Amino acid sequence: MSDIKTSEFLLYVSEDGELKIDVRLLDETVWLxxxxxxxxxxxxxxxxxxxxxxxFDEGELDQNSTxxxxxxxxxxxxxxxxxxxxxxxxxxxxxxxxRVKSNRGTQFRxxxxxxxxxxxxxxxAMDDARLKNGGNNQYFDELLARIRxxxxxxxLFYQKVLEIYATSIDYDPKEAESQKFFQTxxxxxxxxxxGHTAAEVVFSRVDGTKPNMGMTSFSGDGHxxxxxxxxxKNYLQEKEIDVLNRLVSMYLDFAELQALNxxxxxxxxxxxxxxxxxxxxxxxxxxxxxxxxxxxAKQKAQLEYAVYKKQYIDYQTPVEKHFQEAIKDVVKIAKQxxx
Numbered sequence: 186m187s188d189i190k191t192s193e194f195l196l197y198v199s200e201d202g203e204l205k206i207d208v209r210l211l212d213e214t215v216w217l218x219x220x221x222x223x224x225x226x227x228x229x230x231x232x233x234x235x236x237x238x239x240x241f242d243e244g245e246l247d248q249n250s251t252x253x254x255x256x257x258x259x260x261x262x263x264x265x266x267x268x269x270x271x272x273x274x275x276x277x278x279x280x281x282x283x284r285v286k287s288n289r290g291t292q293f294r295x296x297x298x299x300x301x302x303x304x305x306x307x308x309x310a311m312d313d314a315r316l317k318n319g320g321n322n323q324y325f326d327e328l329l330a331r332i333r334x335x336x337x338x339x340x341l342f343y344q345k346v347l348e349i350y351a352t353s354i355d356y357d358p359k360e361a362e363s364q365k366f367f368q369t370x371x372x373x374x375x376x377x378x379x380g381h382t383a384a385e386v387v388f389s390r391v392d393g394t395k396p397n398m399g400m401t402s403f404s405g406d407g408h409x410x411x412x413x414x415x416x417x418k419n420y421l422q423e424k425e426i427d428v429l430n431r432l433v434s435m436y437l438d439f440a441e442l443q444a445l446n447x448x449x450x451x452x453x454x455x456x457x458x459x460x461x462x463x464x465x466x467x468x469x470x471x472x473x474x475x476x477x478x479x480x481x482a483k484q485k486a487q488l489e490y491a492v493y494k495k496q497y498i499d500y501q502t503p504v505e506k507h508f509q510e511a512i513k514d515v516v517k518i519a520k521q522x523x524x
Contacts, residue, residue, distance in 0.1 A: 209255065209272060216253060216272035226285040226293070236284045237277060251277045334426070337433035339416055343367050349440045353452050366452060372475060373459060374436070375417060377468035378429040382475035383417035384482035390420040391485060393492030401426075408497060414486040436462055 206225060209216040219237070223230045241248050254269045273281075282293040303309070311328075335341065346367055350356055372382040381389070391414065392399045400420055403413040413419055421429065439462050440455075450458075460470055 214274045214276075215278070216255070216274055217278055218270055218272055222273070222278060222281055226282065226289045227287045228285055228290075232285075233281060236281045237273065239284070240277060240280045245280055246276055250274075330427075330430070333430035333434045336437065337418070337430040339371075339418060342371070342433055342437075345437055346370055346440075349437075349444055350452065350455055352444055353450055353455060355451050368479065369456065370459060371417075373463065373471045374429060374432055376471035377463050377466070378432055379421065379425045380469065382471065382477065384477040384479045385475055386417040386420050387415055387482040388477045388485050391482075391489045393489035393496065398489055398493050409490075409493075411487075411490060414490045415483045432463075432466065432468070435466070 206217070206221050217225070219230050219233045222228075222233045226233070240246055251274045253272050253274070255272050256267060257270050258265050258267050260266075282290060284290075285293075336345075347358075350366060351358075368383075372384075375381060375383045375386065379386075390399045397403065398409055398414065400409055400413065401422060402419050403409040409419075418426065418429065436459065440458070443450075443458060463470055
C-alpha cells in the first residue's frame with residue numbers, strides 16, 4: 186500500500202484537449218484507477234473491468250506486479266473519507282487501450298503504434314519536447330550516458346573512424362597501414378582512459394576460472410560468447426568505461442568538426458590531431474605499441490575460453506546437460522532434413 190504523499194502527479198491531456206486526468210507517477214511508471222481508464226477511453230467502468238479481467242485470465246500480465254493500492258481521500262456526502270483504491274500500472278493501461286473499441290481507444294492505439302514503430306525501426310523513441318523543456322534531468326543524463334556507450338562500442342567506433350579518415354588524401358582501405366590505423370586510434374583511446382592498450386587489457390584480465398571470464402559486460406545472455414572474449418571494453422570497470430565513452434564521444438565530435446572544414450589531410454595529420462585532442466583533455470599519450478600484441482591477447486583469450494567452457498559444462502546440472510543434448514539433437518535432425 187502506498188500513500189498519496191509518496192507519489193507525484195502528471196496531467197494527461199488528450200489530443201483534442203477535451204480530456205484531462207491526474208495521472209499518478211510512482212516507481213518509474215504511471216498508475217490509473219478503473220474509473221480513470223473509463224474516462225480516458227470513454228467506456229463504462231464495467232467494460233474496463235472486463236478487459237482487465239481478460240488480460241489477467243489470458244496470462245498477458247501478472248496481477249502481483251501490475252496492481253497497487255493507494256490511500257486516497259474522497260469527498261462523500263460533504264465528508265472527507267480516506268480509502269484504499271486499486272490502481273493499475275502502465276502495462277495494464279496499454280493492454281486495455283489495445284482492447285477498447287472507441288474513438289479514444291483508437292487515438293490511443295494510433296499514438297502507441299507510432300511510438301512502437303519508431304522504436305522498432307530506429308531502435309529508440311524520444312519525447313523531444315519533454316526533454317527540451319527540462320523533463321527529468323536524471324533520465325536525460327542517463328540517455329546521454331547510454332548514447333556515449335553505444336557510440337564507443339567497438340563496431341560503431343570503427344565504422345565512424347573509417348568514415349572520417351576515408352577523407353584522407355592517402356587513405357586506401359586495402360593498404361595495411363590504413364587497416365592498422367583504427368588499432369592505433371583505439372589503443373590511444375584506451376591508454377588515455379586507463380593506461381593500457383586494448384590488447385594489454387584483454388591479456389591481463391581474461392581468466393577462464395572467474396565468473397564470466399572476468400568480463401563486466403558481454404553481448405550474450407547468461408554466458409559470454411566467443412565473439413566477446415577479445416573485446417577490450419568488455420573487461421573494463423565502470424569508471425574506466427565512463428572515461429573511455431566520454432573521450433570517444435568528444436573526439437568523434439572534434440574529428441567530424443575538423444572534417445567539415447574540408448582541409449586536405451594525410452593519415453599522419455589525423456594522428457597528430459588525435460594527439461593534440463588528448464593533450465588538451467589532460468590525458469597521457471601512448472607513444473609505443475604496447476607490451477602485448479593483438480595476436481597474443483586473442484590467443485590467450487581463446488585458451489581461457491576453453492577453460493571457462495569446460496568449467497561451465499562440469500558445473501551443469503543433469504537437467505541442464507539433458508537440455509543441451511536435446512537442443513543438439515533437434516539441430517542435427519533439422520540439418521538432415523535440409524539435405
